Amino acid sequence: MLFRLAPTPSGFLHIGNAVNFVLTWLAARQLGGRLLLRIDDLDATRKRPDYVVDIFETIHWLGLDYDLGPADPDDLDKQWSQWHRLDRYAETLEKLREVNALYTCSLSRHQWQELDATDNWQSLDRTGDLFHEEDIAWRFRAPGNGSADFVVRRRDGLPAYQIASLTDDQLHGVTHIIRGQDLAESTTRQAQLAKALGWTDFLDTAIWHHPLLLDQSGQKMSKSAGHGHNGPTSVRAMREAGENPSRIFEAVAELLQLPCETSVTLPQLLTCSIDWDVFFRTIGTVNKP
Numbered sequence: 001m002l003f004r005l006a007p008t009p010s011g012f013l014h015i016g017n018a019v020n021f022v023l024t025w026l027a028a029r030q031l032g033g034r035l036l037l038r039i040d041d042l043d044a045t046r047k048r049p050d051y052v053v054d055i056f057e058t059i060h061w062l063g064l065d066y067d068l069g070p071a072d073p074d075d076l077d078k079q080w081s082q083w084h085r086l087d088r089y090a091e092t093l094e095k096l097r098e099v100n101a102l103y104t105c106s107l108s109r110h111q112w113q114e115l116d117a118t119d120n121w122q123s124l125d126r127t128g129d130l131f132h133e134e135d136i137a138w139r140f141r142a143p144g145n146g147s148a149d150f151v152v153r154r155r156d157g158l159p160a161y162q163i164a165s166l167t168d169d170q171l172h173g174v175t176h177i178i179r180g181q182d183l184a185e186s187t188t189r190q191a192q193l194a195k196a197l198g199w200t201d202f203l204d205t206a207i208w209h210h211p212l213l214l215d216q217s218g219q220k221m222s223k224s225a226g227h228g229h230n231g232p233t234s235v236r237a238m239r240e241a242g243e244n245p246s247r248i249f250e251a252v253a254e255l256l257q258l259p260c261e262t263s264v265t266l267p268q269l270l271t272c273s274i275d276w277d278v279f280f281r282t283i284g285t286v287n288k289p
Contacts, residue, residue, distance in 0.1 A: 001033030003176045005059075005066065006165065008040045009051035013058050014233040016180065016213040018248045023210065023255065024178045025064045026269055027276060036172055037069030042082040042164050052076065058235050062245050063266045068172070082164055085171070089159035092167045092197070093138065093152060097131065101196040102152065104128035105139045121145040142192055150189055166190045170202050181209045208280045213251060 003024050007017060028035040039055060041047050052073045059066075070076035096102050103126050107115070115124060124146040130136055138153035140162075151160050159167075165186070169177070179187070187207050194202040213233075238247070249264040256279060258272055 001028075001031060001176060002036060002068075002172065002174050003028040003033050003178065004036040004038055004169070004172070004174050005069075006038045006040055006168075007055050008043070008046075009048065009055060010043065010046040011051060012054050013235045015235060015238075015248060015251065016233070018058060018062060018235050018245070019213055019251045019255065020178065020180060020210070021059065021064060022062060022248055022252045022266070022269070025062075025066075026252065026274070027176070027178060029270060030274060031176075031276060033176060034067040035065075036174065037066045038168055038172070039070065039076055039080065040082060040161070040165065040168075041076070042158065042161070049073065054236055057239065061235070061239050062248065082168070085164075085168065086159075088167050088171060089163050092163055093159060095197055096140065096152065096193070099196055101141055101193075102131075102138050103141055104130040104133065104136050105149075105151075106136055116147065119147075121147050124149075140189070140193060140196075142189075152193070162186060162189050162193060166193050166199075166202060169205065170194075170199050173201070175205055177205060177207045179207070179209055180212050182212055184209050206280075210255060 005021055005024055007013065007021075025035060027033070037059070039052065041052070056072060070080040093102070105125075105128055115121065122145070126139075126141055126146055126149070128136075131138065134157075135155050137151050137155050139149045140152050142148040142150065150162065152163050153159055168174075169190075177187075187209070191203065194200075235248075238245075244263075246263045246265065249266060249269055252269060253259075253264050253272075256272075256274055258269075258274070
């Protein structure tokens, strides 16, 4: 049984990220599983050293441990970075090509949005085979009229998130994934890819989506919407203000519908009797593709 934390170093972590970390850690420890830290750092344009450091400092501040993964930023760069697995991602893309699941597409993001807005999908050419051309995207041919097709290889030649995430989960043997409801579409896409690849291990993975934490205005928390370093939901701001993580643990207790007391601690959460089957059935959205 292997769970995983898979943060992206594209901004400073917010409270919602920390709650997911604790929830995943708690499930792994109570269910007797192992925990992998995998940092999804393939997007070099958004990755910053201080974002990577923030991930490790947040995990340490929360008091969490893990069984596999980088010990620190240097270890990430030396051994665990996704950049070391580019060959693996290329193999995944080649397998998808072999089963005729991909096509090349020269449409820009704006042009694709225009196509979506006009619902003119009959004009979409899903037969492109210019796989050796530069500056052209590769798309997965999803079931339907093309509206659900998505990029698997970017114009710059790098694999898209769905390919890297799926390949890593398959490679490491991840069996349980706990993620927010905002990633339900990613789960669907990764399941479609796994089906095309014949990756039954991923299709058997237990995947649950938990409700998202909202900010004071009722909006979803995000790294790019003012919840960064000095934002009201920034974990880094909490640390620098000398706060302890009790607010995070209280949010986890509320999500699990546990009797919520003030100043909840991690050891208290660990000793709570939690029926995970009930949680995944009634609070989390069960998704077993």
